[in-house]
Amino acid sequence: MPELPEVEVVRRGLADHVAGRRIARATITGARVARRHEPGPVDLAARLLGSTVTAARRRGKYLWLELDRADALVIHLGMSGQLLVEPADAPLEKHCHARFEFADGDPQLRFVDQRTFGGLALSPVGPDGIPVVVAHIAPDPFEPAFDQRAVVLAMKRRDSAVKRALLDQSLVSGIGNIYADEALWRAQVHGERLCSSLTKPALSRILEQARQVMTEALGHGGTSFDALYVNVNGASGFFDRSLHVYGREGTPCDRCGAPIRREQFMNRSSYSCPRCQPRPRRHGG
C-alpha cells in the first residue's frame, strides 16, 4: 500500500524527528524483520548502537537512514510497515518489531508491521550515495537521475503489458498498484496494452501522469485506505478522496460516467474505465 508519496511523507517525518540524533539503544525482535541481515536481529541492533542519524533518504519505495558510519539503515515498509515517532511510555503496538531510543531521550522511533512484508537491513553505501541493497532499483520520477526518455525507450522494447512495466521497480521505481491504475486512467490507456504496441509519446504521457498523480497525492499527505498507512505521527493522508478509479468499482467514471470496472491482473485488482480505457483486442495491440 505505501507507494512513493506515502514513503516520502514518512521520510520527511524522519528527517524532522530523527535526523541529528544518536541511537542509544536499539531493540529488534523477530528474525523476519531482519531477514535481509544475515547475522540476525540482535547483531543488527548491536551494530546501530552509538550511531548518529545524519539524514533520511529515499529511492522509490525504499527508505534509508544515513548514519555517521559506513553503512546505512535501509528500511522497506512493505505492505503494512509503519515508522512511528512516540514517547517511550506509549503502549507497545502488537506488531512492533523494532524500537530505537536516542541519547537525547524522547521521542523514540518504532517500526510496526502487521503483515511483515517490510524489513530492516544494514547496507554499505555506493559512490552514488545509494545503498548497495537498493542499487537494483531504478531512479524514481522525482530524482534528478530519472531519465524519462531512457525509460520510454526501455518500455518500448518490452514485450509485456504496460501496467506490468509501471510496477517493475527496475524500470521506474515508486509506482504501485494504486498509482499505476490512476496514471493509466488519466492517460486513457488500458493496463494490458503491450508496451511495444504503444507509441513513445503515449508511453511518455503515461509516465508524466504517474509523476503528476504522485505529486498531487504527496500534496494531500498520501493515500490511506485502512489505518495501516500513517505518517510518523500516526495520521492518515487523504488523497483517497481524489482517486478516480482505484477501489471505485461500479461508480461512474469522473470523465465519461461509465461504471468503473474491476479486473484481475497479475493476481491483483485493476480498476479502469471501460469506455475511456478499452481493452486491447488480441495480443495487447
Next chain:
DNA sequence: CTTTTCTCCTGTATGC
C-alpha cells in the same frame, strides 16, 4: 537474457 508465477504475512470482510 527476458518474462511470468509463486510465496511470504495477518487483519478484515464476506459467504454458507
Next chain:
DNA sequence: TGCATACAGGAGAAAA
C-alpha cells in the same frame, strides 16, 4: 454463531 475463504499487495526467488 462459527468456520472457511477471499482479499489487500511489494518484492525477490524460482520457474518457464
